[in-house]
Amino acid sequence: xxxxxxxxxxxxxxxxxxxxxxxxxxxxxxxxxxxxxxxxxxxxxxxxxxxxxxxxxxxxxxxxxxxxxxxxxxxxxxxxxxxxxxxxxxxxxxxxxxxxxxxxxxxxxxxxxxxxxxxxxxxxxxxxxxxxxxxxxxxxxxxxxxxxxxxxxxxxxxxxxxxxxxxxxxxxxxxxxxxxxxxxxxxxxxxxxxxxxxxxxxxxxxxxxxxxxxxxxxxxxxxxxxxxxxxxxxxxxxxxxxxxxxxxxxxxxxxxxxxxxxxxxxxxxxxxxxxxxxxxxxxxxxxxxxxxxxxxxxxxxxxxxxxxxxxxxxxxxxxxxxxxxxxxxxxxxxxxxxx
Numbered sequence: 001x002x003x004x005x006x007x008x009x010x011x012x013x014x015x016x017x018x019x020x021x022x023x024x025x026x027x028x029x030x031x032x033x034x035x036x037x038x039x040x041x042x043x044x045x046x047x048x049x050x051x052x053x054x055x056x057x058x059x060x061x062x063x064x065x066x067x068x069x070x071x072x073x074x075x076x077x078x079x080x081x082x083x084x085x086x087x088x089x090x091x092x093x094x095x096x097x098x099x100x101x102x103x104x105x106x107x108x109x110x111x112x113x114x115x116x117x118x119x120x121x122x123x124x125x126x127x128x129x130x131x132x133x134x135x136x137x138x139x140x141x142x143x144x145x146x147x148x149x150x151x152x153x154x155x156x157x158x159x160x161x162x163x164x165x166x167x168x169x170x171x172x173x174x175x176x177x178x179x180x181x182x183x184x185x186x187x188x189x190x191x192x193x194x195x196x197x198x199x200x201x202x203x204x205x206x207x208x209x210x211x212x213x214x215x216x217x218x219x220x221x222x223x224x225x226x227x228x229x230x231x232x233x234x235x236x237x238x239x240x241x242x243x244x245x246x247x248x249x250x251x252x253x254x255x256x257x258x259x260x261x262x263x264x265x266x267x268x269x270x271x272x273x274x275x276x277x278x279x280x281x282x283x284x285x286x287x288x289x290x291x292x293x294x295x296x297x298x299x300x301x302x303x304x305x306x307x308x309x310x311x312x313x314x315x316x317x318x319x320x321x322x323x324x325x326x327x328x329x330x331x332x333x334x335x336x337x338x339x
Contacts, residue, residue: 001055001056001057001058001092001093001094001302002055002056002057002058002093002094002095002096002097002298002299002301002302003057003058003059003060003088003091003093003095003096003097003298004045004057004058004059004060004096004097004099004278004295004298005039005060005062005081005084005085005088005096005097005098005099005102006059006060006061006062006099006100006102006278006282006295007061007062007063007064007065007066007080007099007100007101007102008061008065008281008282009066009282010065010066010067011030011031011034011065011067014026014034014063014065015027015028015029017281020281021040021042021061021281022042023040031065031067031068031071031073034063034065034068035068035073035076036076037063038063038083038087039060039061039062039063039080039083039084039087040060040061040063040087041058041059041060041061041087041091042059042060042061042278043058043059043276043277043278044056044057044058044059044276045057045058045059045274045275045276045278046273046274046275046276047272047273047274047275047299048272048273048274049272049303049331049332049333050271050272050332050333051303051331051332051333053303053332055299055302055303057093057298057299057302058088058091058093059276059278060084060087060088060096061084062080062081062083062084062102063080064077064080064081064084064101064102064105066101068080069101069105074109077101077105077109078105078109078111078114080105081098081102081105081106081111082111082114082117082122083117084102085098085117085122085127086117086118086120086122088126088127089120089122089123089126090120093126094126094302094307095126095127095128095298095301095302095306095307095308096126096127096128096298097127097128097129097130097294097295097297097298098127098128098129098130098294099130099292099294099295100292100294103129103130103131103166103294103311106129107129107166107313107314112124124309124312125307125308125309126307126309127309127312128297128298128301128308128309128310128311128312129166129294129311129312130292130293130294130295130296130297130298130311131166131167131170131294131311131317132170132297132310132311132317132321132322132325133293133294133296133297133300133311133325133326133329134167134245134266134292134293134294134297135166135167135170135171135174135317135322136174136293136322136323136325136326136329137265137266137267137268137293137329137334137336137337138167138171138220138222138243138245138265138266138293139171139174139175139178139179139322140326140336141243141263141265141336141337141338142158142171142175142179142218142220142241142243143179144336144338145241145243145261145263145338145339146217146218146241148338148339149239149241149261149339150239151217151218151239151241153179153180153181153182154180154181154182155182156181156182156183156217156218157181157182157183157184157185157215157216157217157218158175158181158183158184158185158216158217158218158219158220159184159185159187159207159212159213159215159216159218159219159220160172160175160184160185160186160187160220160222161187161188161209161212161219161220161221161222161223162187162188162221162222162223162245163186163187163188163194163197163204164186164188164190164193164194164196164197164315165188165222165223165314166311166313166314166315166316166317167222167245167266167317168188168220168222168223169197169315169317170317170322171220171222172184172186172197172201172204173200173201173317173318173319174319174322176201176203176204177319178319183205183215184201184203184204184205185204185205185207185212185215185216186198186204186205186206186207187206187207187208187209187212187223188223191206194206213231213235213236214235214236214237215237216236216237216240217237217239217240217241218240218241218242218243219236219240219241219242219243220243220245220265221242221243221244221245221246221265222245222246222265223246233257233260234257236257236260238258238259238260239259239260239261240259240260240261241261241263242260242261242262242263243263243265244262244263244264244265245265245266246265261339263337263338263339264285264337266292266293266294267284267290267291267292267293267336267337268290268291268292268293268296268329268334268335268336268337269286269289269290269291269334269335269336269337269338270289270290270291270296270333270334270335271289271333272332272333272334274288274291279291290337291334293334296329296334297310297311297325299332300325300328300329300332300334303328303332304328310325
């Protein structure tokens with residue numbers, strides 16, 4: 001059985017869907033209440049691959065909200081993720097994906113040192129961040145959407161915002177090794193990590209966001225931010241492809257301008273038979289046919305019986321692992337969301 005640990009995009013979003021999830025008593029509650037709310041299994045899922053193989057899964061709502069980070073409720077945020085993991089394990093789930101901020105919180109606050117949650121000793125090989133599949137899908141989105149827009153990668157400059165993160169660094173490795181992108185612009189807060197990535201790649205310019213935006217034909221946004229960001233579309237090239245790989249999406253509704261295309265990054269399309277209701281709740285445009293790539297990774301691991309933490313730790317994603325999960329993704333019927 002596979003599992004998905006997720007969260008809603010904001011307090012307002014959580015309040016609006018609480019009744020639909022079957023928790024009307026949560027609907028009018030503020031942040032303090034959500035900080036103490038326990039994790040819940042709110043959906044049972046059946047997935048049928050294009051191969052005909054069928055698997056079962058569970059969706060665990062962590063009750064984490066991005067406002068907890070913005071309000072510096074760090075203990076509440078970390079407790080949410082650890083408790084949701086223990087809840088998944090206690091219910092016998094073999095491999096569970098940490099979706100959205102779940103994996104970011106786990107890594108940034110070094111939660112691997114917390115091995116016991118009440119009477120549950122966490123077995124970390126039961127969990128995956130899903131970041132390898134997400135990085136693979138974003139890279140395929142870069143390649144295929146650029147072609148649709150008439151952007152020639154061999155003449156293109158690609159800016160990666162969040163380049164030193166787990167997904168960002170993997171995207172940089174792939175673009176360097178598997179495409180003929182002319183220039184990579186590396187953007188992140190930590191200058192030391194940027195220099196290490198630049199040294200590893202043997203290329204790439206370390207620049208600030210304001211300097212990068214007017215130069216980039218393609219912008220890959222994979223920075224972990226609890227709030228959105230404002231970008232002045234008039235400084236961007238035309239055409240320009242913006243791939244927003246964040247959750248919540250940082251750019252989607254904020255950049256609307258002729259010649260600029262915003263694509264939801266890290267999303268797969270599929271024609272699979274998936275019996276669930278949760279995708280309509282987590283702001284998916286076409287819930288029956290779209291899915292977060294990180295969630296799809298746990299499905300792929302269950303389909304292939306790779307019950308292991310396929311994606312784990314910062315900056316460990318290799319091109320070989322991206323290709324491996326990519327082959328499984330194609331085999332079972334997932335493809336990158338395109339324009």
